[in-house]
Amino acid sequence: MPERIHMPFRxxxxxxxxxxxVKVSEQVKAVAFIIFYLVAFKIIVLNTAPDNILQISAGVGLVVFGLTFFLEGLFLGLMPLGERVGVQLPQRSTIYMIVVFGLLLGLGSTLAEPAISALRLAGITATPWETPLLFRMLEVETDNLILAIGGGVGVAVAFGMVRFYFGIGIKPFIYTLVPLLVGVSAMFSRDENLANILNLAWDTGGVTTGPVTVPLVLALGIGVSRSASRQESTTSGFGIIALASLFPVMGVLALGAWLNPSTPLPVTASVFFSQENRASALKLVSSERELQNIAFQRGNEAARRAFFANELNYETALKDLADPEKRHKFLGRQSLDEWLRQRASSSERALVAIELSGKPKSGKIEKNQVPELLKNESKSAVRAIVPLVLLLLFVLLVILRDKPRKTDEVVLGILFALVGMAMLTSGIRLGLAPLGDQVGRPLPQVFRSETHEEGRIILEPFDPGTVLTAFSQNGVPGRFFYLRDRSGVPNPVPFEPSRFDRQTRRYEHIVERPPLFGPELTMVGIALVFLFAFGMGYGSTVAEPALSALGTTVEELTVGTVQRVGVVRTVSLGVGIGLLAGVARILYHIPMIWLLAPAYLVLLVLTWFSEDDFASIAWDSGGVTTGPITVPLVLAMGLGVGGELKVVDGFGIVAMASVFPIMTMLVYGIIVQMRQRQILQADGEGSHEE
Amino acid sequence: MKNELAKEPRAAVRITLMAHQGLNSRVIELFSSLGIHSMAVESARCVRQMMKNRFWGLPGLRAEFSDTATDIFRTTIPSEAAEYVLCKIIEDLGLRTPGRGAVYAQNLHEISCREFPEIAVGKVNADMLLSDLSLITGIQSKSGSGENLFRVALKLGAGVPVVGIGIGSGIRDRLGLLRITISPEKELVYLMVPSHDADGLQSLLIEEGHLNRPGGGFLYQAPVRAGMVDPLIRIGRQEHAASIEQIIAAIDDLKKNTAWRKRFFGLESGAQNLATADLSHREISFFCHDGQGDNFVRAAMRAGAGGATVSRVRALHLKSEEKERSVPCEHGIFCISAAIEKQVMQTLRETAEASPDQEWILQSMAAASVFAHKRS
Incomplete structure (x- = not known):
């Protein structure tokens, strides 16, 4: 090797x-859309300025740098490593070894990437009485659920490798798996209990494959198919992720079917929490204490009354809520404000408010949580990346007795990926997720026609003599008084005699926020929600690192015939449409199966007309869409809209967001194919051989 | 036996076929019927101008670029079979119809352990071949500052560029970890032009492609023994019964050469400021198993080569125990001055002989008019 050149420092x-x-500006471009979109929506539609601007900007900055580092790490370290292993595996080991390795990798990647936490977050509102099976799978049988999902991914990776090894196309897998899954789902949708896990099952397909797994599996697949494929197809190497979004669905469905016979049927909350039912309730919930937590965190007033059985205990417990020391015993991580807003009935609110007013107002103790957050996220980054890398390195160094092509680059790449992942996830927690939350949660305001309670103010002492009378146009008298708003401007507010307590001279004023578009304009509101869903799906997917990796790989393998930008935009468009469908599902209470079955039917038809190569790319893109950026934003929106409409869970949106990209990609592929074919068919000779 | 073969460079002909991907299986069928059982396949794309109506019915046309997936097949055959094989390929694949592909043959010397295919040469009408062609190969950094060579080529109407990708190595590898700041991805642009216009077109390409700036790229010519070009530069909307490209192809066919369309006059005197001398250089290629390429590149650079571009190819073996065995391989190109050819080939051969498998090939062919930006 010729001498190393030493560059002067400058x-x-x-x-x-x-x-x-160059690299940072690429990511700035990727992230810009979603940020501007969220901020613009917040300011123009919701009419409020974003809070916490400093923290959010810092978070967004972290996201940009995190993405830059992470992607560079993928391209320098993880993907070359994966490809190296993939190329060497078929040459230096047996098919059994490959299958075992695939199983381990799939299982390991599921265990490493905490996709399950996203699922639990989506199921935070699932209750053990309305949806006992769903609750049981998410909260009680969590380990089995992870195992079912991980097993599914493992089987998928193993099958994917076998597929490359024997040169089988993706289509046979799709034609058998998809009808099977849809059929089973259709059957399940007739069972009271099983119907509720369908959304969970189909969501896992999208959630399981995270930003580390996707590129790694992609690179691995390309490696294996490069060195093992018999047929001379160029873009094969794709398709594992597609399988990895289908097999886990099967795993979850199977787990559901297995657990179903031993799970009680849905009942009403008061029955569930009643003393007579306690024994069967404790089958689902580990302890009495846990049951109490659930009554508070997920139940309504009836649930709590049924739980405590006698009035006195119930009221003592409510009073305890006012005490910050005892509060978390009931509410867990939920804050009191949140609980009051979402769970409490108005009588409970009143009770707690009275109790609270007696206590000194505890100032917001907001410690600086940033270092803690960074530490946690770094830990989970290490957890997501290091075990997989170690597995690959072990296989490469010990079993295949080979080494990475450029060791220094690979090491640097892995470091970049670690740093990038930690920065990315902390940035999301600090900036993107709160921003999404600020827009997603109040989103129902835009379509709701009623006024919305924003908070309560206790006025004490209140002088009823200050109440004035005002007349409406047709002479009906109404009473009002003046209240200064935050900026000190006096505003007339209506006086409600029932809220005045003569003995304590206390008046409770409810601050209400009028509907954003007036009571009649809900159609505009719903259109806005759809617009928001679409834009958010599009914007967040454009920034998704796994998609970027997929796009780059596709461009490389097709030597630029299919461009990265094209792939990214098409998939993002699909996610946008998917979110639209998901929100529509929640708004209009469409059963999941009515959306899934036709969508997958269309996919099957489109797949029939696609070439195998492109079909696998398209089906892969369903799995890459839902990553660290999309999921928190989608969940914030899903929970916001769903919570408002009292939908049981926030599931189903992710599933939609993985179906539609497949559809758009298939259509894109068919268009590309047709264009390519045009030239050949110019002389009237269809020379395409199947 | 094998080592006997490996000792001396043998004269042969490389057939390069750039065919539309849809023709893929027919190409393989044809090759095996001709008796050619091993070839290297590289994925590439073919770029054409796509003429479209302007938006909202505005008058005029707008030009876009349209990519077609193309496979480049390379195989080596004995010298005497070149014309026969070329004609068979052209006839069988219908390459005279624009848009299906291009094919050409180049003389070279090969060092390898394999035997050349035995081809029963039949009688063909070799008149259809064009014999006055040159191949311009441009190697450009994908993310570099220069204008894309294929765009320039299309704008100049020089021919249909076929673009492949490769990984460059050279100075970059000597920078230590600082190398990651430079993208190694290169685009290889293959362009077949009439040889009498080659120099003129080359200087235009250099100028308009900004190759004469630092990091702009690298470009050279290689003589072509015979071949057939794909004249379909423009697709899409067309306003006459035949496009101008089809008319050109028809006249080429009638005249059996391309000299009639000479467009640069007075350039062949060497008045340009290119540092060229005819056939002063050699293009060295190697084919080896995936993963071995780095050794070859390192060896060549030790022997004085400036840098290399390595592309990924698949070696297809049609005649083996398993039918259609496909092996991932690497194809590297160096362009070196003829003076150091001997020592480079020597080092490469030593590297090759030390490699664990016998499936390597070294080839050397004449190259001319090498241009690279020189620090002045």
Missing amino acids: VALAMIWNYVK
Whole structure:
């Protein structure tokens, strides 16, 4: 090797600067859309300025740098490593070894990437009485659920490798798996209990494959198919992720079918929490204490009354809520404000408010949580990346007795990926998720026609003598008084005699927020929700790192015939449409199966007309869409809209967001194919051989 | 026996076929019927201008670029069979119809352990071949500052560029970890042009493609023994019964050469400021198993080569125990001055002989008019 060239420091700095500039500006472009969209929606539609601007900007900055590092790490370290293993595996080991390795990798990646936490978050509102099976799977049988999902991914990766090894197309898998899954789902949808896990099952398909697994599995698949494929197809190497979004669905459905006979049927909350039912309730919930928590965190007033059975205990418990020391015993991580807003009935609110007013107002103790957050996220980044890398390195170094092509680059890449992942996830927690929350949660305001309670103010002492009378146009008298708003401007507010307590001279004023578009304009509101869903799906997917990796790989393998930008935009468009469908499902209470079955039917037809190569790319893109950026934003919106409409869970949106990208990609592929074919068919000869 | 073969460079002909991907299986069928059982396949794309109506019915046309997936097949055959094989390929694949592909043959010397295919040469009408062609190969950084060569080529109407991708190595590898700041991805642009216009077109390409700037790229010519070009530069909307490209192809066919369309006059005197001399360089290629490429590149650079571009190819073996065995391989190209050919080939051969498998091939062919930006 010729001498190493030593660059003068200043030249080196200029080179690094240039490189960083290019890479960062790429990510700025990717993230810009979603940020501007969210902020614009917040300001223009919701009519409020974003809170916590400083923290959010810092978070967004972290997201940009995190993405830059992470993607660079993928391309430098993880993907070359995966491909190296993939190329060497078929040459230096047996098919059994490959299958075992695939199983381990799939299982390991599920255990490493905490997709399950996203699922639990989506199921935070699932209750053990309305949806006992769903609750049981998410909260009680969590380990089995993870195992079912991980097993599904493992089987998928193993099957994917076998597929490359023997040169089988993706289509046979799709034609058998999809009808099977849809059929089973249709059957399940007739069972009271099983119907509720359908959404969970189909969501897992999208959630399981995270930003580390996707590129790694992609690279691995390309490696294996490069060295093992018999047929001379160029873009094969795709398709594992597609299988990895189908097999886990099967795993979850199977787990559901297995658990179903031993799970009680749905009942009403008061029956569930009644003393007579306690024994069967404790089958689902580990302890009495846990049951109490659930009554508070997920139940309504009836549930709590039924739980405590006698009035006195019930009221003592409510009073305890006012005490910050005892509060978390009931509410867990939920804050009191949140609980009051979402769970409490108005009588409970009143009770707690009275109790609260007696206590000194505890100032917001907001410790600086940032270092803690960074530490946690770094830990989970290490957990997501290191075990998988170790598995790959073990296989490469020990079993295949080979080494990475450029060791220094791979090491640097893995470091980049670690740093990037930690920065990315902390950035999301600090900036993107809160921003999404600020827009997603109040989103129902835009379509709701009633006024919305924002908070309560206790006025004490209140002088009823200050109440004035005002007349309406047709002479009906109404009473009002003046209240200064935060900026000190006096505003007339209606006086409600029932809220005035003569003995304590206490008046409770409810601050209401009028509907954003007036009571009649809900159609505009719903259109806005759809617009928001679409834009958010599009924007967040454009920034998704796994998609970027997929796009780059596709562009590379097709030597630019299919461009990265095209792939990213098509998939993002699909996610946008998917979110639209998901929100429509929640708004109009469409059963999941009515959306899934036709969508998958269309997919099957489109797949029939696609070439195998492109079909696998398209089916893969369903799995890559839902990553660290999309999921928190989608969930915030789903929970916001769903919570408002008292929908049982926030599931189903993710499933929709993985179906429609497949559809758009298949259509895109068919268009690309047709264009390519045009030239050949110019002489009237269809020379395409199947 | 094998080592005997490996000792001396043998003269042969490389057939390069750039065919539309849809023709893939027919190409393989044809090759095996001709008796050619091993070939290297590289994925590439073919770029054409797509003429479209302007938006909202505005008058005029707008030009876009349209990519077609193309496979490049490379195989080596004995010298005497070149014309026969070329004609068979052209006839069988209908390459005279624009848009289906291009094919050409180049003389070279090969060092390898394999035997050349035995081809029963039949009688063909070799008149259809064009014999005055040159191949311009441009290697450009994908993310570099220069204008894309294929765009320039299309704008100049020089021919249909076929673009492949490769990984470059050279100075970059000597920078230590700082190398990651430079993208190694290169685009290889293959462009077949009439040889009498080659120099003129080359200087235009250099100028308009900004190759004469630092990091702009690298470009050279190689002589072509005979071949057939794909004249379909423009697709899409067309306003006459035959496009101008089809008319050109028809006249080429009638005249059996391309000299009639000479467009640069007075350039062949060497008045350009290119540092060229005819056939002063050699294009060295190697084919080896995936993963071995780095050794070859390192060896060549030790022997004085400036840098290399390595592309991924698949070696297809049609005649083996398993039918259609496909092996991932690497194809590297160096362009070196003829003076150091001997020592480079020597080092490469030593590297090759040390490699664990015998499936390597070294080839050397004449190249001319090498251009690269020189620091002045």
